[in-house]
Amino acid sequence: MRQLIVxxxxxxxxxxxxxxVVCFGMIKLAPGDPVLSFVTPNMHAEDIERIRHNLGLDQPAYVQYLLWLKECLSGNLGYSLVNHQPVLDQIVDRLPATVGLMGISIALAVLLAIPLGMIAGANRNRWIDKLINLIAYIGISVPLFWLAILFIYLFAIKLHWLPSMGMRTIGKESALDVVKHGILPCAVLTIGFLASYVRYIRSGTIGQFKEEYVQIQYAFGSKxxxxLFRHVMKHVLLPIITLLGMSMGDLVTGALVTETVFSWPGIGSLGMTAVRGMDYPVIMGITLFSAVLLILGNLAADILYGVADPRIKSGEVSS
Structure with a gap:
């Protein structure tokens, strides 16, 4: 296992x-100029060039990348071109809001997808399978930003049950107020994850029912x-470890649009603001941070695979 981790x-x-490299190149190829956010109608060309020089944007792209990489290797992700705040501090400040929202959404999606996907797979082509499939297809097809706007219109504007945006009501510091603000964005994200998870678990359940051990259990008179829940379930849940590992990157970047629609003060809204302002240090910081989480998530999934199934563990080490 130690060899696998190393x-x-x-x-x-x-x-x-x-x-x-790919992210930096895409930023440089994108239309727009971050210097324009500092330009005022009364500025002269010399003033604009001075701003460009102070931001280091007058150097070739490869020089800018090498300078950024040098600072990154020293633990410094740079400073925002818009608000001049350290990128790492901004990510750390907004991380709890995003991780809390995305963590709860992913957990709810998995808890709901396991029984729904298994029931659909066990009753293939029956009415319950078709109904769950229909719901899943709708969840996959509907854009999350449209669903978020629909939820705001229905539950916040029409019914006045829940707040429409933000994380807290001004003047209130209670945990209940945060929960109320998080219900709508959490529901939207849960639906988005749930649809794909149900299809994944359903496919795994159908595959397991074709295995010989299922027929042997039927031959022994098992219901x-x-x-389904004693034998098939443990085999279906094993690939869920990989699914959760691949979702680690979503803890940071999975709520870009949803956080923007609901004005949730997380990394997603920070990323959208950075994209609009061509704030490439923030964009690079968020991308790199999400990539690290994705890699660590896959590593954790491999380790948990070895813990859950010793045969996988021995096979990994021997290879």
Missing amino acids: RRLLQAIPMLFVVS KSTV
Whole structure:
């Protein structure tokens, strides 16, 4: 297991390098100029060039990247071009809001998807399977920003049940107030994750019902529900570890649009603000941070795989 961890960490180094190069290149190829956010109608061309020089944007792109990489290797993700605040401090300040929202959404989606996907797979092509499939297809097809606007209109504007935006009501510091503000964005994100998770678990359940051990259990007189929840379930849940590992990156970037619609003060809204302002240090910081989480999530999934199934553990080490 130690060899597996060391090997994966060494593999992550070139991967992070490639991610940073691609992201930096895409930012430089994108239309727009971050200097324009500082320009006023009365500025002269010399003033604009002075701002460009102070921001380091007058140098070639590869020089800008090498300077950023040098600072990044020293633990400094740079400073925002818009508000001049340290990028790492901004990410750390907004991280709890995003992780709390995304963590609860992913957990709810998994808890709901396991029984729904297994029931749909166990009753393939029956009415319950078609109904769950229909709901899943709707969840996959509906854009989250449209669903968020619909929820705001229905539950906040029409029914006045829940607040429409923000994380707290001005003047209130209670945990209940935060929960009320988080219900709508959490519901939207849960629906988005739930749809894909249900399809994933349903497919795994159908595959397990074709295995010989299921037929053997039927031959011993086991009921379908017993086979489903006692034998099939543990085999279906094993790939969920990988699914959760791949969702680690979503803890940071999975709520870009949803946080923006609901004005949730997380990393997603910070990223959207950075994109609009061509604030490439913030964009690079968020991208790199999410890539690190994704790599660590996959590593954690491999470790948990070895814990859950010793055969996988021995196979990984021997390879």
